[in-house]
Amino acid sequence: MGNQNSLYASVRDWSIRTAVNMALSKIRCPKCGFPVVISLAIRWKNNGTISPIFIDKHVRIVMLHTGVYDKLFSQIEDWLGISIEHILFEAQRNISIALFDSFGRRLPGVSLFKKIPIWKRLIVEGFNKVAILSGMSYSATLEYEPGKYGLARLKNPYNIDLMAANIVGAFEFLEMVPFKHQITDEGGNNYLVEVHAAKEKPEISERLNVEKPVRISGKVPYEKCTLCRAPLIAASRLKWIEEEGKIIDTNSGSRVIMMDGFLLKTVFRELAKELGDEVTKLLVPAQRDWTVEHVELLGNAPGESALEGDEFEKAFKDYLKDLPVFGYGNPVSFVSSGSKVKVTIENPFDENVLAGTLQGLYEIFSKRECNVSWDVRRKAEVIYSLEPA
Numbered sequence: 380m381g382n383q384n385s386l387y388a389s390v391r392d393w394s395i396r397t398a399v400n401m402a403l404s405k406i407r408c409p410k411c412g413f414p415v416v417i418s419l420a421i422r423w424k425n426n427g428t429i430s431p432i433f434i435d436k437h438v439r440i441v442m443l444h445t446g447v448y449d450k451l452f453s454q455i456e457d458w459l460g461i462s463i464e465h466i467l468f469e470a471q472r473n474i475s476i477a478l479f480d481s482f483g484r485r486l487p488g489v490s491l492f493k494k495i496p497i498w499k500r501l502i503v504e505g506f507n508k509v510a511i512l513s514g515m516s517y518s519a520t521l522e523y524e525p526g527k528y529g530l531a532r533l534k535n536p537y538n539i540d541l542m543a544a545n546i547v548g549a550f551e552f553l554e555m556v557p558f559k560h561q562i563t564d565e566g567g568n569n570y571l572v573e574v575h576a577a578k579e580k581p582e583i584s585e586r587l588n589v590e591k592p593v594r595i596s597g598k599v600p601y602e603k604c605t606l607c608r609a610p611l612i613a614a615s616r617l618k619w620i621e622e623e624g625k626i627i628d629t630n631s632g633s634r635v636i637m638m639d640g641f642l643l644k645t646v647f648r649e650l651a652k653e654l655g656d657e658v659t660k661l662l663v664p665a666q667r668d669w670t671v672e673h674v675e676l677l678g679n680a681p682g683e684s685a686l687e688g689d690e691f692e693k694a695f696k697d698y699l700k701d702l703p704v705f706g707y708g709n710p711v712s713f714v715s716s717g718s719k720v721k722v723t724i725e726n727p728f729d730e731n732v733l734a735g736t737l738q739g740l741y742e743i744f745s746k747r748e749c750n751v752s753w754d755v756r757r758k759a760e761v762i763y764s765l766e767p768a
């Protein structure tokens with residue numbers, strides 16, 4: 380025990396460890412400037428998807444502008460006139476458990492760590508790191524009693540409820556019992572999140588299990604850094620601000636979060652059970668509206684007159700080329716004939732969301748409303764057709 384105690388003392392001071400962690404996470408690639416810890420932790424695949432290293436290869440990450448999140452969830456809540464907060468919370472709690480679990484299975488040492496209280500503290504420290512580097516929030520542990528209780532302060536969470544779900548899921552993975560939480564708003568975008576071991580979790584949580592999608596191989600067109608393998612577009616555009624827990628896309632000034640690619644499917648599968656399959660189609664206009672806003676934020680919206688011919692095609696393709704960098708999938712072909720456009724996307728992270736993206740691009744550049752339809756081939760190759768409404 381003597382060893383354990385001295386080791387415990389050496390890792391006890393959260394603030395010192397946080398400072399050390401922060402210094403490590405600020406190391407940048409000397410060639411492209413990308414955060415080294417990110418390029419070591421995740422991989423941009425050649426098929427338009429992003430995956431974490433050390434985790435089940437089916438796990439997928441998307442880099443979402445927070446505007447996408449707001450449109451897809453808040454706007455759909457408004458349209459439906461109901462709150463889907465509890466479904467989002469339970470889905471994110473289960474996804475958090477599934478992600479940490481798949482990490483634990485790939486690295487057998489993690490299951491050993493989970494049995495030793497002092498090492499558990501290091502895992503808790505790892506949870507903060509994930510929150511900060513994924514741009515979801517700045518997070519620091521204030522108190523932790525293994526097996527029972529944890530208290531963290533969060534600054535700038537992109538969504539405090541989903542962050543709480545991530546924390547509850549992380550603790551359930553670590554302690555292997557259900558947890559419950561309480562949020563205290565301290566003002567100024569600071570929150571305290573307290574988690575306690577609980578007897579059970581809500582029944583709905585059991586239904587929101589995570590399904591992993593099929594992916595096909597491919598070849599993305601963007602260039603990667605020869606040293607750290609990060610896409611050069613990501614290195615030049617995305618700025619990690621660790622002390623703030625934020626990632627900013629400097630092209631538009633919008634905040635970006637790295638999150639799992641499962642949340643939408645899991646939440647909408649549950650909503651469809653209650654409201655019918657049509658509810659999933661709401662993702663299309665929600666994403667269309669965000670895309671129009673995004674093109675405007677980027678300063679790429681045409682003035683008074685519509686783009687035509689080559690100009691239209693160039694503007695459309697310029698936006699599409701960034702999609703694989705954000706893990707949305709890989710656009711492999713663009714064919715236009717008259718006012719009709721066909722776009723093929725491999726591995727779209729969500730078929731409806733990509734349909735909305737294409738519809739938004741068509742409408743903002745051509746200044747005409749359009750209909751979008753699609754066919755799925757080879758499970759993960761989707762051919763979208765757009766034509767004036």
Ligand SMILES: [Zn+2]
Nearest residue numbers: 408411604607
């Ligand atoms: Zn690099």
